[in-house]
Amino acid sequence: MERRTLLRNIALGVAAGPAAGIVGTLALNADQRALGALADAPTAGRYTEATAPTVFVQGTVISRDARGILLSNRNGTQSLRLSAVTSVWRETETTAEAIASGDFLYVQGRRRQAENSENQATQHADVPIEALRIWANIGWYRGQVSAVEADHIRLFLGNGERTIYFSPITALFRGGLTSERFTGQLVVGQKVEALGMFVPGGDMRATRVWVT
Helix, strand or coil, X not given: CCHHHHHHHHXXXXXXXXXXXXXXXXXXXXXXXXXXXXXXXXXCCCCCCCCCCEEEEEEEEEEECCCEEEEEECCEEEEXXXXXXXXXXXXXXXXXXXXXXXXXXXXXXXXXXXXXXXXHHHHCCXXXXXXXXXXXXXXXXXXXXXXXXXXXXXXXXXXXXXXXXXXXXCEEECCCCCEEECCCCCCCCCEEEEEEEECCCCCEEEEEXXXX
């Protein structure tokens, strides 16, 4: 499953197999609170489901301040507007203050239209997106365990290997919804899926590991 597909499923509350556990773990509780707060929040520009549908954008953070973030992507740049209803995942549920320059973000939000806007072109690329949900540096790997070490496993992906680190918050799922703290209790040859935060070099620090 590609990261874009995975995150879109999380945002929509749709998943199957091991990824089904991700939905509740990463998104729904925090996002239901965020969407409820958004419905009650005053806004400078009027928008509705019809005028501001949900959009998905991604890119690398090139600058940020307390009110917003500027992303760079293949289409150029995109500004994000932060608010009290913005939920952020960066290895765990956190706040927008944890986002740093160089982070790769995947964002679900709404492209706002000022009530008095007369230029239809401003409804598109130049209009900031009000961020509802942000995932920073999120990654997902599926492969076969090739080595088990004290603080990480090596995962063979079919076209190379990656290191999957674990931490005190890493949870292991072995055939059910009940998890246990992951401390490396795997053996070489097992097939697993891992979700977590990418670290420099393409390796990952996992938050969830599923034996498949």
